[in-house]
Amino acid sequence: MKATAIQGTNEPRFDGLRDAFAANFDQGLDLGAALAVIADGQVVADLWGGHGDAAGKRPWGRDTLVNVWSTTKGPVALAIAMLVDRGVLDYEAPVARTWPEFAVGGKQDVSLGDLMAHRGGLPGCGRPVTIEDFYAWQPVVDCLAAMAPMWPPGEQCAYHALTYGHLAGEVLRRADGRAMGAFIAEEIAGPLDAAFFVGLPEAEDGRAAEIIAGPGAHDSVEQAAARPYAAAAYLNPRADPEWANQRAWRAAEIPGANGQSDALGLARIYGALSRGGSFGGHRLLGPEAIAAMTAERFRGLEAGFDNPIAFGAGFMLNMDGLFGPSPRAFGHSGWGGSFAFADPDTGLGVAYVVNRMLGFGDDPDPRRLRLLDALYGAL
Numbered sequence: 001m002k003a004t005a006i007q008g009t010n011e012p013r014f015d016g017l018r019d020a021f022a023a024n025f026d027q028g029l030d031l032g033a034a035l036a037v038i039a040d041g042q043v044v045a046d047l048w049g050g051h052g053d054a055a056g057k058r059p060w061g062r063d064t065l066v067n068v069w070s071t072t073k074g075p076v077a078l079a080i081a082m083l084v085d086r087g088v089l090d091y092e093a094p095v096a097r098t099w100p101e102f103a104v105g106g107k108q109d110v111s112l113g114d115l116m117a118h119r120g121g122l123p124g125c126g127r128p129v130t131i132e133d134f135y136a137w138q139p140v141v142d143c144l145a146a147m148a149p150m151w152p153p154g155e156q157c158a159y160h161a162l163t164y165g166h167l168a169g170e171v172l173r174r175a176d177g178r179a180m181g182a183f184i185a186e187e188i189a190g191p192l193d194a195a196f197f198v199g200l201p202e203a204e205d206g207r208a209a210e211i212i213a214g215p216g217a218h219d220s221v222e223q224a225a226a227r228p229y230a231a232a233a234y235l236n237p238r239a240d241p242e243w244a245n246q247r248a249w250r251a252a253e254i255p256g257a258n259g260q261s262d263a264l265g266l267a268r269i270y271g272a273l274s275r276g277g278s279f280g281g282h283r284l285l286g287p288e289a290i291a292a293m294t295a296e297r298f299r300g301l302e303a304g305f306d307n308p309i310a311f312g313a314g315f316m317l318n319m320d321g322l323f324g325p326s327p328r329a330f331g332h333s334g335w336g337g338s339f340a341f342a343d344p345d346t347g348l349g350v351a352y353v354v355n356r357m358l359g360f361g362d363d364p365d366p367r368r369l370r371l372l373d374a375l376y377g378a379l
Helices: 012-026 070-085 112-116 131-136 138-146 163-176 180-192 202-207 219-226 228-234 241-245 247-251 263-273 287-293 366-377
Strands: 007-010 032-039 042-050 196-198 259-261 298-302 307-311 330-333 339-343 348-354
Touching (some): 012 032, 012 366, 070 287, 070 339, 163 180
Antiparallel strands (some): 032 348, 196 259
């Protein structure tokens, strides 16, 4: 098998990481992907390779963007944390204080912290909705505001795959006046020179890679029917990887799942979070706010699929080596394989983005394991 040519640069101590990245291609696991690592504020690896389309006609470039699915949730959680840092929002306050229409159906005491930790009981809408309703925004937020939660808020955690973004986004819009995509562009991505978009401008559409559903990509959707909380999250509407290849999806704001990014953009964001909230002279938020947004709010079995997970206020907390060996690492992963995280113990911001979606059942993604073993082996 011909070895894949990997583009980009890395410090010599990360040559093994470059080899691990290439191995994912050479073993047929990746078709197009990028990997970036920032250590103590410096770019130490910025790598990419493969193709941005299934036909193999578009080489992956330095500026290629790709839909990162739920890895989007990390920058969204950061946006909320920035408003907490400014005193505009409070994790312990009821959501209804900011969003009065939310205070019906037994949700009057649901805290922002519970909502951000997937404990609010709203993994899906209480009536049939379409993906076009999510694109339109208001039909979904009106439905979520009016419905009763699926369980007593705070008593369980079940993953809010799409609704998370509309819930967090509506809270931010009510508190700040801006939509989530605009806030991220103006307050996070722009200042950090990070290519990360929630709502991709049409002028950037040519940079977007094609999402390709590989083996196992549909497993979670297929398994959701027998599980009521998972069904609410994944079957109303039925999650479809092809959404990401449509202009309507890219143009809309789906803050739970439609972030378009390259690896370096996400690594810059998490590089800031690994070093107290600042990067390149720009402050996003302070260390106390980072401590608040990563304080553990749930650890145990997520009730949608009975998977072990730990959450802060929107961020996945490290568990079972999800983000390497450091117990304080935090970030988020996405459907099919992407992930990004900060490791305050080593000063790392790490991101891996990919266009070939794979599933491995209950086993960890071997691409992620290979990359993290090589990364931490070089430190």
